[in-house]
Amino acid sequence: MAFEPPERLVRALGETPDPSQNTQWLGRLPELAGKALARRGVLAQRVQAPGGRSSLVVLVRYPDGSPAALKIAPPGARPDRERAALDHWAGFGAVRVLDTADAAAGGGEDDGALLLERLQPEVSLRSLPDAKALLEAAGTIRRLWVAPPADHPFETVAERTGRQCAVFTTAPAQAEPLVAAALAAREELVALPGEEALLHGNFRQGKVLAGERAPWLTVGPEPLVGDREYDLARLCRDRLEDQVATSAGASGARRRVNRLADSLEVDRDRLRGWTLFRAVESGVRALAAGRRRDGELLLEFAGWL
Secondary structure (H helix, E strand, O other): OOOOOOHHHHHHHOOOOOHHHHHHHHHHHHHHHHHHHHHHOOEEEEEOOOOOOOOEEEEEEOOOOOEEEEEEOOHHHOHHHHHHHHHHHOOOOEOOEOOOHHHHOOOOOOOOEEEEOOOEEEEEHHHOOHHHHHHHHHHHHHHHOOOOOOOOOOOEHHHHHHHHHHHHHHOOHHHHHHHHHHHHHHHHHHHOOOOOEEEOOOOOHHHEEEOOOOOEEEOOOOOEEEOHHHHHHHHHOOOHHHHHHOOOHHHHHHHHHHHHHHHOOOOHHHHHHHHHHHHHHHHHHHHHOOOHHHHHHHHHHHHHO
């Protein structure tokens, strides 16, 4: 299968901690895609563009014309964990896996690909007015918060956020007060963890797509286990440029956090703490990658909290 990986994917993989490994994977991507298609007996239609930031999605069809989507991710993205989470959810609130573990491991080793039911990639919750989108997002994420499977392979919120703290060493001097606040919030939250649940890990409006068997289904989990509040933190800053453009500012951001906490019956203070940590971590990471505007917006939002 001959194609050029989407620019968005190439750029995002270049910002990861080990870009050389991803460069090698990108060079092999046409070969990997061809083998994954053949192994599952499906035919490629087109590469989904702009696509995701950590994987390639190819829209495909079975020989009988039935649609599906083939997702191929580098090893560092842990597609095995994504499969484990999607298998556990079994299509309840999330996209359904169509292939079997045997198909993925046709050569004895997992090929990093997932054959998924076809959703409508151009229609996400971002196509709705924000208030309606948040309502639908709350209904979707509630379905995902189940007990994790026994002997699960997922990392914990404490483990993931502990690794993420490394980026704070690159923070500019003007961000140091926010970094200190984020670290203090994390320390307090992991010291007294909440009830453990299986989490999506990267949940936001753009990760919830229109489907056929259900109006809205989530895609692209980066699963982990821990506090429900952690899973809502990214949703709190959705449509950030719109939030910044309004005159509500800090009061509007805090109201948004409180509304989401109340609608899903989670703790307001814990949600605020995880929202602060994740916004500062994302902001510092964006600055380190040279995405100055994104970084400054995220840090401005964090300052409102």
